[in-house]
Amino acid sequence: MSTPLDLTQLSAASLAQLDQAQYLRQKMADHLEAMAGTLANAETEGANASGPLSLATQVEALRDVSATLQQATFRLVVLGDLKRGKSTLLNALLGERLLPSDVNPCTAVLTVLKHGPQKQVTIHHLDDMPPQKMDLEDFKRTYTIDPEEAKALASKDQAAFPNVSHAEIEYPLPLLQQGLELIDTPGLNDTEARNQLVFNYLQDCHAVLFVMDATQPCTLDERRYLQNMLKDRGITIFFLVNAWDKVRSNLINPDDSEALSSTEARLRKVFRTHLMDYCLNQYDQRVFEVSGLQALRSQLQNNPEVLANSGVPAFLDSLFEFLAKDRIQSELDYGLHKAQMTHKQVWAAVSRRLPLLDEDLDLLKQKLASVQSDFEQLQSIRDDFQSQIRQTRDREAQAIADSFKIYILNLESTFDADFVAAQPDLEFLEFLDKNNRAMFYTSFKRAFERYMNDRLAAWEFMAKQDISRAFSELNEAADKYRVAYEQVVEVMNDKLLGNRFYAAGHRYDPNEVQLWTDLLKDVFEAIPGNMNGAIGQFNMFWQGVMQTALAYVLIVIALQILGLVFSSLFLNVFAVLLVGTGVFVGQAEYVRQEFLKATRKEFAKYLPQIANEQWQPIHQAVQKCFDTYEIEVIERINQDIACRQGELNNLIGQKESHAIQVEQESQRLQTLEQSLAEMVQTMEKNCYLSD
Numbered sequence: 001m002s003t004p005l006d007l008t009q010l011s012a013a014s015l016a017q018l019d020q021a022q023y024l025r026q027k028m029a030d031h032l033e034a035m036a037g038t039l040a041n042a043e044t045e046g047a048n049a050s051g052p053l054s055l056a057t058q059v060e061a062l063r064d065v066s067a068t069l070q071q072a073t074f075r076l077v078v079l080g081d082l083k084r085g086k087s088t089l090l091n092a093l094l095g096e097r098l099l100p101s102d103v104n105p106c107t108a109v110l111t112v113l114k115h116g117p118q119k120q121v122t123i124h125h126l127d128d129m130p131p132q133k134m135d136l137e138d139f140k141r142t143y144t145i146d147p148e149e150a151k152a153l154a155s156k157d158q159a160a161f162p163n164v165s166h167a168e169i170e171y172p173l174p175l176l177q178q179g180l181e182l183i184d185t186p187g188l189n190d191t192e193a194r195n196q197l198v199f200n201y202l203q204d205c206h207a208v209l210f211v212m213d214a215t216q217p218c219t220l221d222e223r224r225y226l227q228n229m230l231k232d233r234g235i236t237i238f239f240l241v242n243a244w245d246k247v248r249s250n251l252i253n254p255d256d257s258e259a260l261s262s263t264e265a266r267l268r269k270v271f272r273t274h275l276m277d278y279c280l281n282q283y284d285q286r287v288f289e290v291s292g293l294q295a296l297r298s299q300l301q302n303n304p305e306v307l308a309n310s311g312v313p314a315f316l317d318s319l320f321e322f323l324a325k326d327r328i329q330s331e332l333d334y335g336l337h338k339a340q341m342t343h344k345q346v347w348a349a350v351s352r353r354l355p356l357l358d359e360d361l362d363l364l365k366q367k368l369a370s371v372q373s374d375f376e377q378l379q380s381i382r383d384d385f386q387s388q389i390r391q392t393r394d395r396e397a398q399a400i401a402d403s404f405k406i407y408i409l410n411l412e413s414t415f416d417a418d419f420v421a422a423q424p425d426l427e428f429l430e431f432l433d434k435n436n437r438a439m440f441y442t443s444f445k446r447a448f449e450r451y452m453n454d455r456l457a458a459w460e461f462m463a464k465q466d467i468s469r470a471f472s473e474l475n476e477a478a479d480k481y482r483v484a485y486e487q488v489v490e491v492m493n494d495k496l497l498g499n500r501f502y503a504a505g506h507r508y509d510p511n512e513v514q515l516w517t518d519l520l521k522d523v524f525e526a527i528p529g530n531m532n533g534a535i536g537q538f539n540m541f542w543q544g545v546m547q548t549a550l551a552y553v554l555i556v557i558a559l560q561i562l563g564l565v566f567s568s569l570f571l572n573v574f575a576v577l578l579v580g581t582g583v584f585v586g587q588a589e590y591v592r593q594e595f596l597k598a599t600r601k602e603f604a605k606y607l608p609q610i611a612n613e614q615w616q617p618i619h620q621a622v623q624k625c626f627d628t629y630e631i632e633v634i635e636r637i638n639q640d641i642a643c644r645q646g647e648l649n650n651l652i653g654q655k656e657s658h659a660i661q662v663e664q665e666s667q668r669l670q671t672l673e674q675s676l677a678e679m680v681q682t683m684e685k686n687c688y689l690s691d
Helices: 007-046 056-070 086-094 136-142 147-155 192-202 220-230 257-278 292-300 304-308 312-356 361-370 372-409 411-422 428-432 437-497 514-523 538-579 588-657 662-686
Strands: 074-079 111-115 120-125 132-134 164-171 180-184 207-213 237-242 287-289
Touching: 007 056, 007 312, 007 662, 056 312, 074 192, 074 312, 086 180, 086 237, 086 292, 086 312, 120 136, 132 136, 136 164, 192 220, 207 220, 207 312, 220 257, 220 437, 237 257, 237 312, 257 287, 287 312, 292 304, 304 312, 312 437, 312 588, 312 662, 361 372, 361 437, 361 588, 372 411, 372 437, 372 588, 411 437, 411 588, 437 588
Parallel strands: 074 180, 074 207, 111 164, 207 237, 237 287
Antiparallel strands: 111 180, 120 132, 120 164
């Protein structure tokens, strides 16, 4: 029996780059932890000397960033509709038939694949049932179903295993050992609960692998999913157009090179038309024509040449380059930025402390009293900024909630055209057959859900533009408040330090305050760009906040109002049809027209209810965006004020309790600042990827 070929060996350069990225990620995490430890120890020592520098917040921030880097996991979410070959493609990437990938069975639960010392599957449940361990083969037998069964369940809006949250497979495979974590998802038209679970993973993933089929280019469901779930979310998407080898085999004459070229060119044009908007001008680095089955066979047969022609290694090269360069470098940059800012904050605190060490206690108290009015000015600036944030919040929450209400009330006027676009598979004549009526209802329900998803996505796009504009205005205001804040801080520095010489031998020069003001940029830094951490996007935060409100709207319409609408229009339309049975029973167009007319009429009755009931959830969701912004900004301003007050109060408290050894304490503080500076210099030199 041949040994499966390690796919990563065909991408040695990319793999080496990924290894280097992981090494630097860990190295940066170690540096940040060491920096936090040094600072924490200094604060402890300061408690017995001239007093702490009130930098506990900085210690916590460094450790938080370090912990994030130490996770060292690249989370990739695999999306795609049923029968797109996701499992086959994943098996090809892994180099082993880990997931069921025969012609028929498909994975029926969301599955997380991660590295582990041995084969192990853990089933996690949605209820209080404890996690269940099982053998891999038992998992394959138990949690896979036939695609036709999956479609039948989907038509009834049911999950194959409704109590299962997800499965976690640990396996000692080379690719997973590189820190990759793959989340294999069921089809796109799964239950609402499963879609929400997938969405939760999307919020914390490094990239999406969206698997499509070359023989079914860009279906309506795929386009809707991309539009409603992934567009403008700040998520990097790799599109894998699977079964590209079938393009040739599906030709009448597979050896007709001219026909093959023409067919491939037409397909490439279709994919480019629909996918370009998701590739950020990197189409060739994000869209790949692959054959998962060809890659898997060549893996198992140990045939590197065939594997190379499958398109999978080219995709891996691009994926590894993205993870190792774009993604990792931004994380390293963020860690370095935190280290640099922490050093500047320590430098500033030490610089303020050193000239005051040998200050007479009474004079020091006088100086503290002299800056109390300045502290009040800082608090006043903070309060003014907070007031503007809240005014903007209230204005935008009102305006956006009102826009939602108006938008919902106007749906009646565009219902016919919009709903038709959402239900191409709706067979209206099934409505007349009582045996097919349940199936028709399920199809109608799904069409209605698609219609509402499309309409809500369109409104959300407009709302996001409004809220982005509001935050841009707040960012401009933040710059003005920061300048005013800096001016007050400069007055305080002059009162406290004057022309005193630092123990380090540097004079305080009010004309050279760049480092001092640099520290305040982070205090007033625009929050939306980094609300999710190192490289998160504000649009993902927005989506996370609004998802609950929008999902609730959809559930209300689809599950509650829809039943009432359907029952009412059923009676109305059926009565009309009975009157003209002899003439119209075979005319699908008449049925369609009457059905849409009745649906619009009944739907319109509930639009005011929807608009009124959902106004408050939308209003609260928008408020939450601005409340989060306010908490982040005001908390940092409060921390800055408290830190400055704490420095002085700590020093006075220490002077009141005992005599400070000025020379010894000066040396300790200078050594602290210099050691942190050296740590930052080491990070600057050693924590960047080589080309």
